[in-house]
Amino acid sequence: MFKTDTLSSTVSNDIIQVTRLSKIIENPPNRVEILRDVTFSVPRGQFLAIMGASGSGKSTLLGLIAGLDTVTSGSIVLDGTDITNMREDALARLRGRKIGFVFQSYQLVPTLTAEENILLPAELSGSNGDPRPRARNLLDRVGLSNRGHHYPVQLSGGEQQRVALARAFVTEPPILMADEPTGNLDSANGQHVLDLLLQLNREEKTTLILVTHDPRLAENADRIISLHDGRIFSDELARPPVSTGMEL
DSSP: OOOOOOOOOOSTTEEEEEEEEEEEEEETTEEEEEEEEEEEEEETTOEEEEEOOTTSSHHHHHHHHTTSSOOSEEEEEETTEEOTTOOHHHHHHHHHHHEEEEETTOOOOTTSOHHHHHHHHHHHHTOSSOOHHHHHHHHHHTTOTTOTTOOGGGSOHHHHHHHHHHHHHTTOOSEEEEESTTTTSOHHHHHHHHHHHHHHHHHHTOEEEEEESOHHHHTTSSEEEEEETTEEEEEEESSOOOOOSOOO
16 A cells, blocks of 8 residues: 655745646557646755656656646646746746756757856846856856866766756756756766755755655655655655745
8 A cells, every 4th residue: 555645735935836737648549647646845945856666757747847848637836837838938938047957867068168058057048147157156166167168078977967067056046956867977976966966955045856766865855755657655754844944
């Protein structure tokens, strides 16, 4: 029997609200239910880990919350904005302002230097002011101040992921989404990247959503949601929630 101890918050401080979310792919005569009736909310500043085996729907859920995919039914409210039926151009602008991404495969642009890769989200979102000082500060904070003019091919896997971390934070997004961020790294580099991610997240006071199948990563979270066959079967606080200074 699956656990159903859902701890979703309903207070106004929620930065993410997911309500009865389903994602179904129809390809007659086949019908694939990827997510079914998923409901939860995330308080501002929380570190939430989403766990599950391959095929459980965790990466699809992350993509839906980020507006990278369309829902079949249900709703998603992101920092007070209902994105469920939002047009792609509006979604792109919202992502540029609200969300930073860290992917398993780094997804750096090979023709851009490390610093240029970090600057890219700021340039695409039309951020005010000169973003270069922040980009250089972030390079220093991830230990790559002397590698800013190197191209991805000149960097190790761990260094590329550290560039991706700096890129995710450059626009000071209130939400950071990380999909298996250490999955392509050896244990030593993976731990280093995880430590940097958690350090930056604390310093920037970001809401962090981490998708992983690794319980060692998830144990760092404030809360863990586990998926099975597209449904939530466990939603537990892993440790006391971090104070955001905004309690009612």
